[in-house]
Amino acid sequence: MHTIGLTGGIASGKSTVAEFFREQGVPVIDADILGHRTYDPGTSTFADVVDAFGSDIVAADGSIDRRALGGKVFGKPEELTRLTDIVWPGIRALASQELSDLEVAGTKIALLEAAVLLEAGWQDMVDEVWVTTVEVDIAVARLAERNGLDETAARARIDSQLSNEERIAIASVVIENNGTREELADRIKAVWQALRTNSGTERQTIG
Numbered sequence: 001m002h003t004i005g006l007t008g009g010i011a012s013g014k015s016t017v018a019e020f021f022r023e024q025g026v027p028v029i030d031a032d033i034l035g036h037r038t039y040d041p042g043t044s045t046f047a048d049v050v051d052a053f054g055s056d057i058v059a060a061d062g063s064i065d066r067r068a069l070g071g072k073v074f075g076k077p078e079e080l081t082r083l084t085d086i087v088w089p090g091i092r093a094l095a096s097q098e099l100s101d102l103e104v105a106g107t108k109i110a111l112l113e114a115a116v117l118l119e120a121g122w123q124d125m126v127d128e129v130w131v132t133t134v135e136v137d138i139a140v141a142r143l144a145e146r147n148g149l150d151e152t153a154a155r156a157r158i159d160s161q162l163s164n165e166e167r168i169a170i171a172s173v174v175i176e177n178n179g180t181r182e183e184l185a186d187r188i189k190a191v192w193q194a195l196r197t198n199s200g201t202e203r204q205t206i207g
Contacts, residue, residue, distance in 0.1 A: 001103040003110045004195075005125065007117035008132030009161050011142040013177035013184050017132060018113045020188045027107060029098050031091055031114035038090035039064045045090035052082060088120045096125065109195070118162060118170060128172035130191070133164045135178050 008014045018028050038045040041062050050058060053072050059065040073079040095112060102110050112126055123129060134142070136158055143154040168174050173191050177184045 001107050001110055003099060003112060003126045005117050005129045006111055006113045007115060010157055011139040012132040012134040014113060014132050016184060017188055018111060021111045026109050026111055027102055028111045028113055029095055034091045034094040037094060038087055045087060048086045052086060092122060118167060129170055130173040131167040131171040132175045132177055138178050
């Protein structure tokens with residue numbers, strides 16, 4: 001099975017790429033969804049998070065109150081690292097199991113979509129890394145329109161992530177998304193066609 005790891009910064013078009021793959025019948029493993037599952041009551045990750053951050057983060061229904069947990073890690077890099085050190089291994093375990101099940105089922109191509117693919121060091125789980133990129137000023141404008149963030153807040157979110165350059169240095173395929181949705185769709189189709197005709201061993205920049 002050939003596994004693609006898809007990553008990129010906020011407002012860079014990852015979800016659009018992943019949706020295209022779904023439309024082609026390719027299984028997509030969404031790390032965000034798996035992240036929610038790691039917080040399910042009864043899991044080892046749930047127990048470890050509560051043990052690390054206190055029982056006051058547990059809501060009345062027994063689930064983790066994400067707002068309460070967020071208040072304990074927001075603006076506190078050391079605490080955020082402590083949380084990701086617990087959660088990321090849980091996500092990786094779930095993703096590994098899903099990939100294994102797909103391979104056993106005879107799947108030819110699978111996609112792992114993960115915003116933190118590189119930060120978490122999950123490159124070894126995939127055969128190649130695809131990165132979506134967008135210029136910072138364009139990302140700021142998109143966040144203002146999509147999320148209602150002001151420029152300061154938008155840039156703070158972008159600055160907290162890896163830069164385009166850091167992601168590109170590791171990527172096999174780079175999909176630039178500085179234009180319209182139609183232009184992005186054309187680029188996605190181009191890399192899809194390239195995937196079907198070669199192994200993607202050389203870096204491609206589509207933009």
